[in-house]
Each structure stands twice: as structure tokens, then as C-alpha cells.
Amino acid sequence: MADRFSILSTGSLVINESLVSAAHPAARVDVILFIKIVLNEDKDTRGEILADARQALTVIFTSTNAVRAVTNVLQHPPDWKIFCVGSETKKRVTSFFGESAVMDYAGNAEELSEKIIRAGQVKEAVFFCGDQRRDILPDQLRAAGISLKELALYQTLLTPVRLTKTYDAVLFFSPTAVTSFFSLNTPSSKTILFALGETTANAIRNLSDNEVLLSPKPDKTALLQIAIDYGSTHTIS
16 A cells, blocks of 8 residues: 555545545545434424424534434424534534524534533523434533423434455544444554544544544544545555
């Protein structure tokens, strides 16, 4: 692998091939999905979303999957004040609900919960999430006296794949993908592992002694970019 820097993304990724080639002509990016998202599209779930849409609510999204599940049901944006985690989630929220609907956003759930609490105006909220949601946000909000209704809109299924090749870098976007990947694979000691967020990085560190590098912001493209940058400045043997 002296002349190529191989990158594996364990989750979906929009790859700008011209960006990759310009930044590092010898880089190659493969995408193998280690988790599968299944939306809950049953009658009861749709009914809950539609009922919430008829009310003026404070709403929390921590993933693009939850936004997609909600917007698949709604035809028009309701009167919601929205808090969200991550720039990609914010973009998807803004595209449907409008920029003015976003009250605030943060890079992770802990930071967002602190912002909601500091705002001092939120007494109750609806948290649209998945079945693998982390405890930190709901725990912190409830501890601060904020009433929280949770609605799980999707399931995250492990889809592990046994790799037959070695990569110089592996990108991880969630702790669930980390669990799925390591259930069948042990990366080379020279493989650099890139994580989108501290929670994902900690999940990696619990299963590997490899070097872990964090994205400077909660954005998939940013994580890919630092992997490309790393490959362009380090000699791979």
C-alpha cells in the first residue's frame, strides 16, 4: 500500500471524487454499511407524529434519521421550536421546517441539553429518536425538571461484514457501527480510526488500542476530509 491510501467508511457517505483526487490523488474510499436503519412506519407511529404536528411544541432531533422519519409523514411544517444535534441534522431540519424554526443546535447531545437548560424557557419537549438513543440528553433534561416525551421512530440494526482487505483508515459515525465492525474485524495496528464525536471515539477505544482521530466538527464530510488530509501527509507502508 505504498502508493495508495485506502479509506473505509462504515456508514453512508456522499463522496466527492474530485475532492478526493485533488486532495490526495492516490486515495481510495470504499463504503461498506455496518448498520441498517429501519423506519417505524406503522399506523400508531404515524398517528403520534400527526397528533404532535397539530400542536405548538418544542422538539428535539439528534439524528437525520429521526428528521427523515418525521418529514416522511408530514406535508407541511408545523409550529415547532426545534433543537438539534449536528450540522447535517440542522441542514435537514432547515430544509423542511425553515431556518427560523431552529432555536439552537450543538455538536453533541450533552452540549445540546446544556443549551436547552440554560435557555430557561423550555418546560416540556418531544424527543424524536431511535431505539439506540443515548441516555445523557433525556437524563439531563429530566434532572433539570423538563418534561420529556420520547418517540422512537427507527431501529438501528447491526449488519456486520467480515473484511477481506486491510485499510489504512476506517471512518466511524456511531457507537453502533463500532460494535458491528469489531464484532467480526480486528484492524491492523497501523490502521488509523476516525470518529465522528467523542461518544463514538470512546466506543472505539473500548475495543481497540489503535490511534483514534476525531472530526473537528460533527459532519461526515469533515471526517472524510481529515482522513484524506492524514493520508496526504503520512507515509503508508
